Amino acid sequence: MKGSKVSSKGQITLPIEARKHLNIQPGVRVRFVLEEDCIRIVPVENGIEALRGTIQVSEPQDFKVVRHQAMKELANERNTHH
Numbered sequence: 001m002k003g004s005k006v007s008s009k010g011q012i013t014l015p016i017e018a019r020k021h022l023n024i025q026p027g028v029r030v031r032f033v034l035e036e037d038c039i040r041i042v043p044v045e046n047g048i049e050a051l052r053g054t055i056q057v058s059e060p061q062d063f064k065v066v067r068h069q070a071m072k073e074l075a076n077e078r079n080t081h082h
Contacts, residue, residue: 001015001017001018002015002017003015014041018041022041022043023043024043028043028044029043029044030042030043030044031043031044031054033053033054042054054070054073055069055070
């Protein structure tokens with residue numbers, strides 16, 4: 001798959017193959033998931049289900065605690081973009 005060059009603003013263009021494969025249309029929000037040595041780009045859908053996989057866990061977690069953490073991170077992300 002074709003690569004992209006990072007602009008001075010940190011922006012990239014997703015190759016059309018990736019947009020088609022993930023059905024990413026203009027205006028669709030994506031989440032960047034940092035992993036060991038790469039970044040996954042995941043389309044974001046509405047609801048708590050969209051947060052699945054964004055929090056790394058090493059053992060079973062209390063859903064209420066995890067949900068609270070995810071909502072807090074999402075609120076912080078929204079605040080930094082306004």
